Amino acid sequence: MNKISVFIVEDEPIVLEVNIGFLEKMDEFSLIGMSTSGKDALEKIKKLKPKLVLLDMFLPDISGLDVLVQLRTERIPSDIIMITAARDAGTIQEVMRLGAIDYLVKPFRFQRFQQSLQNYCKMVGKIESLQMLNQEDIDKWLGNSENGIDLPKGLNEFTMKQILLGLGSAEPPITAEQLGQNLGMARVTVRKYLDFLAGKDKVQIELQYGNVGRPTKYYSLK
The missing domain is CATH 1.10.10.10 (Winged helix-like DNA-binding domain superfamily/Winged helix DNA-binding domain)
Structure with missing residues (x-):
């Protein structure tokens, strides 16, 4: 399997640096771009079409939730892991309904970041290796089991x-x-x-x- 392309959206320079450092520890992934604002992120993601987007919720212009909605509306083929300080149930439910594959609450340790991306990598590998999926495969992909x-x-x-x-x-x-x-x-x-x-x-x-x-x-x- 080729390296999974990743785009990071984060407006806090220190957090952005930490996330890049975390990502560089994982050989299965490759950073292809980054942005510090929502509108700029939308432009670049539409152009680059990364496999995975690490998306901050609170951005200086539009929210990460707005970015997620727009990506889904335009059917951009990128999976989303939301990264945010928001912990309220309503936000988590909304993000999950829009199809985010995971939700990392700041501050988080490398182990949690690694777990999230490794699970995603396994999911991608499984899907790409099969033309047809059985119920067990689908359940694991959707998190239903x-x-x-x-x-x-x-x-x-x-x-x-x-x-x-x-x-x-x-x-x-x-x-x-x-x-x-x-x-x-x-x-x-x-x-x-x-x-x-x-x-x-x-x-x-x-x-x-x-x-x-x-x-x-x-x-x-x-």
């Missing part, structure tokens, strides 16, 4: 993906209540998904004991 997890009745794929994205973007470990606040979900709902993931050995639980009462559960991805 995270790490091979079959969801029981009462748990849905969309919420599970939000939980996993939120957990991966948070500073670990985190409580169900904290994650619920980040995602705009009820603590009880979040805990149900987290405990299910822990039972599947996808999430690690740490117990912290206070002076009184039950211990507090802290969750992190394995």
Whole structure:
């Protein structure tokens, strides 16, 4: 497989430098362009048609969300990983509905960046190696079977993906209540998904004991 072409949209010079440095550590990818504003990014992306765009949400002229909408409207064949400080559930849901393949919350570590791009690289390799995909392949591509997890009745794929994205973007470990606040979900709902993931050995639980009462559960991805 040829190197995957990447275009970075980021208006903060330090963050841009960090993202470029992260990308240069990954041999499967090649940076073909960058921009510090939304309108300039749209022009260059339409011309260069990168395979992958790392797109900041907050830009000086138009928002990254506006850029994403325009790219989708014009059917530009670029996949999007959104990079932003926005953590509200409404924004995350909107971005996911528009087809972003991942959502990285600033500040993030190289391990999370690497995980996101490696997963994308595997997906691209799988799709390019096959003319026809079976249901399992499609589920993995769409994120409908995270790490091979079959969801029981009462748990849905969309919420599970939000939980996993939120957990991966948070500073670990985190409580169900904290994650619920980040995602705009009820603590009880979040805990149900987290405990299910822990039972599947996808999430690690740490117990912290206070002076009184039950211990507090802290969750992190394995």
